[in-house]
Amino acid sequence: MARAAAGSPPEELPRRLCAAVCEGLGAAGATLSLLTDTPARQLLAASDARALLLEQIQFTVLEGPCISAAADGEPVVVNDLENMLTPWPLFGADMREKLPEVKAVYALPVFFGDYVLGTMDLLGLKRDALPDDALKQAPEVAAAVAAALVPVRAQLLPGREAPGWEPVEDVRAHWFDTHRAVGMVAAHKGLSPEDALALMRARAFRTGRTLADVTADIIGFGPHRSSGPDAPTP
Known part of the structure; x- marks a missing residue:
């Protein structure tokens, strides 16, 4: 060490x-x-x-x-x-x-x-x-x-700033961006952050994807943005 x-x-x-x-x-x-x-x-x-x-x-x-x-x-x-x-x-x-x-x-x-x-x-x-x-x-x-x-x-714990750990792309996606997505879903659907995160987890589990994939959709990084009445998107 x-x-x-x-x-x-x-x-x-x-x-x-x-x-x-x-x-x-x-x-x-x-x-x-x-x-x-x-x-x-x-x-x-x-x-x-x-x-x-x-x-x-x-x-x-x-x-x-x-x-x-x-x-x-x-x-x-x-x-x-x-x-x-x-x-x-x-x-x-x-x-x-x-x-x-x-x-x-x-x-x-x-x-x-x-x-x-x-x-x-x-x-x-x-x-x-x-x-x-x-x-x-x-x-x-x-x-x-x-x-x-x-x-x-x-x-x-950098708070509102993205963490600087290497490799930046992986570390930022897991899970700094998730917290951003949680805030967007919570604001859009009028949920608490805990309930917004639970909704995102449920979608990930139901679709066989990871929470990072769902996060990417929500904040616009993924190739296929979520859509439809049950999509956890803002």
Whole structure:
């Protein structure tokens, strides 16, 4: 973690930390997000397309290992996603459909003091992907990630400004633009932000798309803007 953080430009730090965690623990992919179990969730980094889709699925269906880890403040271990009965039926079904090659998922809460600021997800392409010694080290790894983020803590939640994390396009879409879309839907339909987000999630789940796809339609980035009486568009 120290080597990954040393001399890193702030905008590249989360991505470098994900790469370091993958290398150190032997994971096939990693993600890092803030406020994971809240509507204000913000992706900081995803190591690759598979890891990004893992995050998209959890944010769309509002359940999964990282949301449980953030809510409970405890690591979540799913060693056999293919055959285990998990407490997240929508997440499990989506993973088996969209990411069948991912066989294991591990979610680590990232603490700032006593507060769970976010989570780190690790994925494996085989059952029991992380050996016992790696699982024992995982909480210390999450603590090292938190320590590496302390120097840039003022930049972690940019508020009304788009985040500057690299790669900008992915990070902005997940989920800064979602919050913009939520505001547009809420204003157009006279809903609370929570109900507007629920409407967008329902559309994503019903159509088999991600929340990012629905967001892109709403704010005009997608190739096919939503239409029709039930479209969650302003």
